[in-house]
Amino acid sequence: MSAPQQIIEVKELVKKYGDFTAVDGISFGVREGEIFGLLGPNGAGKSTTLEIIETLREKTSGEVWVGGFSLDEHPEQIKKMIGVQLQSSGYYPGLNLTELIELFAGLYNRKVKPMEYLEMVNLGDKAKVRYKALSGGQQQRFSIATTLINQPRIIFLDEPTTGLDPQARRNLWELIRKVRGQGATIVITTHYMDEAEYLCDRVAIVDSGRIIALNSPDALIDELVAGGFERPRAVKKANLEDVFIQLTGREWRGD
Ligand SMILES: Nc1ncnc2c1ncn2[C@@H]1O[C@H](COP(=O)(O)OP(=O)(O)OP(=O)(O)O)[C@@H](O)[C@H]1O
Numbered sequence: 414m415s416a417p418q419q420i421i422e423v424k425e426l427v428k429k430y431g432d433f434t435a436v437d438g439i440s441f442g443v444r445e446g447e448i449f450g451l452l453g454p455n456g457a458g459k460s461t462t463l464e465i466i467e468t469l470r471e472k473t474s475g476e477v478w479v480g481g482f483s484l485d486e487h488p489e490q491i492k493k494m495i496g497v498q499l500q501s502s503g504y505y506p507g508l509n510l511t512e513l514i515e516l517f518a519g520l521y522n523r524k525v526k527p528m529e530y531l532e533m534v535n536l537g538d539k540a541k542v543r544y545k546a547l548s549g550g551q552q553q554r555f556s557i558a559t560t561l562i563n564q565p566r567i568i569f570l571d572e573p574t575t576g577l578d579p580q581a582r583r584n585l586w587e588l589i590r591k592v593r594g595q596g597a598t599i600v601i602t603t604h605y606m607d608e609a610e611y612l613c614d615r616v617a618i619v620d621s622g623r624i625i626a627l628n629s630p631d632a633l634i635d636e637l638v639a640g641g642f643e644r645p646r647a648v649k650k651a652n653l654e655d656v657f658i659q660l661t662g663r664e665w666r667g668d
Pocket of ligand 1: 435
């Protein structure tokens with residue numbers, strides 16, 4: 414097969430759990446430097462797809478390349494170039510944030526200044542606080558900091574804003590954009606349409622283990638409108654979330 418042109422290439426990926434097909438022949442490519450979204454409802458197969466690319470889950474069939482390396486032949490090379498967001502259960506509850514960053518750095522065999530990472534995600538004042546004492550938004554920001562320690566070319570974020578309030582979500586969106594601005598490619602799963610529209614350069618809409626559309630959010634909307642679609646009522650220039658943010662402020666707070 415010819416050499417892949419994109420930083421991630423997925424071809425005809427299938428994952429079965431017994432008789433159930435969770436991922437049903439998915440193919441897509443991710444371009445270097447983009448924020449690529451897997452958008453779909455609960456159970457669509459987004460996490461399964463992500464975990465296979467991350468080398469954390471066995472596939473049933475299909476092919477995956479990351480940074481030119483085949484998942485079947487060079488999973489170790491792939492692990493070196495990716496940053497994976499751990500679920501919160503993966504953190505030692507008794508360690509403070511500085512100690513946790515040092516622990517990760519040790520795993521990756523890197524010397525780092527923990528404060529640089531904490532400041533990047535606006536947690537400099539929490540350096541001596543334990544992970545479990547953080548709020549939901551702070552925990553998500555911290556977990557993004559840990560994905561950066563390995564200086565990865567590609568960062569995978571699985572539903573990074575689920576359960577956060579509007580300020581915390583928007584703060585996290587800005588953080589994700591900042592990380593991309595430093596040169597990383599980002600693959601994100603979400604079931605929030607506004608998140609995909611705001612953050613992603615391109616999205617694959619996943620449903621029942623298949624990709625049913627893939628394009629930039631603008632192009633997908635334009636295609637729909639070109640097909641004669643009209644919203645049933647006039648579109649307002651703001652939504653309730655905008656009202657909430659306007660009233661309660663945009664600044665960092667105890668999120
Ligand atoms: N270990 C497993 N054994 C059996 N079925 C599984 C397993 N893991 C996931 N599934 C099933 O595979 C389907 C896809 O799950 P997956 O977690 O990939 O979906 P998702 O799109 O990420 O959804 P969510 O947003 O709910 O996380 C679901 O129906 C789920 O129940």
